[in-house]
Amino acid sequence: MARFTDRVAIVTGGGSGLGRATAKLFADEGAKVAVLDLMQDTAEAAAADITGAGGTAKAYAVDVSDAASVHAAVDAIATDLGRPQVLVNSAGIGGFAKSEEESPDRWASIIGVNLTGTFLMCRFTLPYLLDGGGTIVNIASNAGLMGQPYSAAYCASKGGVVNLTRALAVEYVDAGVRVNCVAPGGMRTPLTKGFRLPEGADFDVLRPVMSRIGVSEPEEVAECIAYVASDTARYMIGSIISIDGGLVTYGGGFPKPPTSPTSPASAG
Numbered sequence: 001m002a003r004f005t006d007r008v009a010i011v012t013g014g015g016s017g018l019g020r021a022t023a024k025l026f027a028d029e030g031a032k033v034a035v036l037d038l039m040q041d042t043a044e045a046a047a048a049d050i051t052g053a054g055g056t057a058k059a060y061a062v063d064v065s066d067a068a069s070v071h072a073a074v075d076a077i078a079t080d081l082g083r084p085q086v087l088v089n090s091a092g093i094g095g096f097a098k099s100e101e102e103s104p105d106r107w108a109s110i111i112g113v114n115l116t117g118t119f120l121m122c123r124f125t126l127p128y129l130l131d132g133g134g135t136i137v138n139i140a141s142n143a144g145l146m147g148q149p150y151s152a153a154y155c156a157s158k159g160g161v162v163n164l165t166r167a168l169a170v171e172y173v174d175a176g177v178r179v180n181c182v183a184p185g186g187m188r189t190p191l192t193k194g195f196r197l198p199e200g201a202d203f204d205v206l207r208p209v210m211s212r213i214g215v216s217e218p219e220e221v222a223e224c225i226a227y228v229a230s231d232t233a234r235y236m237i238g239s240i241i242s243i244d245g246g247l248v249t250y251g252g253g254f255p256k257p258p259t260s261p262t263s264p265a266s267a268g
């Protein structure tokens, strides 16, 4: 069953990882997909994958943290593909740092992309969504729902996305626009490959923020996003949906290997 036939869906960060998997799934289900990314080449490659498989997609080079860039792109999408009806905000950046060493510029850019970028995309897409209905799915993280060491900017940005979602959900509940948020745990995408622990960091403090069952594939999370964006999820409004291997619920923590065959952890 195609859930998005002829609907115009905007997916930010659509050139890579979760955004790319989501753009593909939406196109497979009939959407005309606007693939937005800072990296024009990856956006074009993702759109070409979709069109090569018989779907409809168009790439747009956009910096979501820049209001003029966002405004121009959303208006161009409406002209090229039609009225946007679905918005998925997947563009995001991150990285580890000890807070006493964090660069103010990097703090500003993480907040700028993850939080302000999500707001700006909503701000300039909402007039179209309000003109006949639509839905927004913001992408937060387990890090928006719990403390994660060496990640103050990322946690603050994703915590902001969580409550931005709730604020928009109640503001537009009577206007035919549903706003929800999906909060993934670790996914196998390029994002985390570039993360480096700060010098002197204690790896053990990261155990509690890692799911015992490892990471998910972005395609699994895309399935969750598609459900939330579909009409079947009519009753889901302002929800924050964790898909994180149980991490936020039980607190995570890879089991520590026993330190010796006779340690209490391994005895009996």
Ligand SMILES: NC(=O)c1ccc[n+]([C@@H]2O[C@H](COP(=O)([O-])OP(=O)(O)OC[C@H]3O[C@@H](n4cnc5c(N)ncnc54)[C@H](O)[C@@H]3O)[C@@H](O)[C@H]2O)c1
Pocket (backbone or CB within 6 Å): 012, 013, 014, 015, 016, 017, 018, 019, 036, 037, 038, 039, 042, 062, 063, 064, 065, 089, 090, 091, 092, 093, 094, 113, 117, 139, 140, 141, 142, 183, 184, 185, 186, 187, 188, 189, 190, 191, 192, 218
């Ligand atoms: N990978 C994980 O483990 C994980 C876990 C929880 C949440 N998330 C969130 O999921 C979302 C997708 O992450 P991913 O893992 O697919 O990462 P990714 O790096 O594979 O994809 C992110 C995309 O966003 C784009 N982007 C970055 N800055 C941008 C900007 N200013 N304007 C437009 N596009 C920009 C990048 O070019 C990239 O294509 C992010 O919001 C991320 O915070 C990821």
